[in-house]
Amino acid sequence: MPLDPGFWALQALNALQLSMLLFLLSIGLTVIFGLMHFVNLAHGSLYALGAYVAAALATVGGYWTGFFLAPVAVAGMGILLYSGLIRRMRKSGPMAQVLVTFGLIFALLDLTRIIWGDIALAIEVPSLLAGRVSLFGIDYPVYRLFIIALGFAIFAALALVLKRTQIGAMIRAGVDNDAMAACLGINVERLFFIVFCVGCALAGLAGAVAAPLLSVTPDMGLQILIPTLIVIVIGGLGSLQGAIAGSLIFGFVQTFGAVLAPQLASVLIYALLAAVLVIRPMGLFPAKG
């Protein structure tokens, strides 16, 4: 195996691209959990739904229609789930929440099967982002660079909102201590609803950008769920830094593991997860110190 600089650059970019996809998924899930201690295992299914909606819209109106409307559609699904199920389950404890959202995974899986069938859908990379560019001595697909840039842009935007705005301060206060936040007149339930919708939209966005890279299949949501949960546990619950750090760690360990130590690759990330749980059970950057 030639381990020249080009190899490292290529794998590093691949790792970054996987990390950014995981970041888009984990950020919503982790803040929802941090704010309301609500476990939404169906988050991965919303990602799959985003991919399907994007694929369906792409055949009608082109890639960008899907890119912009899939997050909206998935946020709409989030509103339905919230008002139909989640709001009623807010006080019913983690066991019931895990069971119901786990059941939702299968309900949404079959829903996508009924609508789109079992065959994998493919979606074209948009012409604007087709082709490759020369970077660090290698040719790299523009579309993958786009995903990396998009991930960093979303991270920067969320960091700005969380650190600099009043609603960001309210979200941080709610994650720190939701009961006290409510006593100070913060409508924590409405805050949770907003965060939940944004989280759903980001999951839909992740699905839409992943669609041209992966084949769009009904079980893609289930496949991404475990990596997303690992990211959250490694990073620490409820925090933006945790989500980005966990995503980067997962992306790099997974990508480099697969090429440098293929026989260990599937174990490596779980070994890391176990190590984090032993050394820092709360994760690397938990919101509650």
Place this chain on the structure above:
Amino acid sequence: MLDLTSVASGYGETQVLHGLSLRAEQGRVLAVLGRNGAGKSTTLKTIMGLLPTRDGTITLDGQPMGKTPYDIARMGIAYVPETRDIFPSLSVRENLEITARRFGDKDSPWTMARVLDLFPRLGERMDNGGTQLSGGEQQMLAIARALLMNPRLLILDEPTEGLAPIIVKLIHDKLMDLKREGLSMILVEQNFGFATSLADDVVVVSKGQVVWTGSADAIRADEDAQHKWLGV
């Protein structure tokens, strides 16, 4: 202004308040005294909606109290908990802004400038993290944050707990200033001298019920009641 009538409340299966009734009057300070575990903090948490009222009623100026802490805060009740509950992820400034931005404007009685005037120490610490403060500074911040809600009624749970005597004196003087301005307050306190010098009215709680009601002067004079209910 605030009436509790035969209120029952508690944690999970454990009932702590057994038909507790009390009244806090407009423009006066009510001290709630009693031994550890008597139900003082539980009373305040029940008023704030942090614990459900299982029986009895709570009214504010005759209106039934809101169901959730959010509704209750919106009715004009500000709460300073025993644990102060400063948000660790927020700076001192953000801890204050979180109430100032939504409960006040330039013409409100309490503005950022005015609470910093009341507690100048906070002004020097504005960009510190909420948890980098000493216990006394955290208490000042919790009170300042509550005042910025421009409340009709301020509820304080053990404001002197764990504080050095000089800080206790400072908190006492500041609360005295607030009392002179006519702010209605309910105060839960272990420090008998602190409580009775601030309070107009006193109720003593034991085993989840009010066992003594009277003025601050009366409880200071009533050594039997002090001995029987407070172990002073």
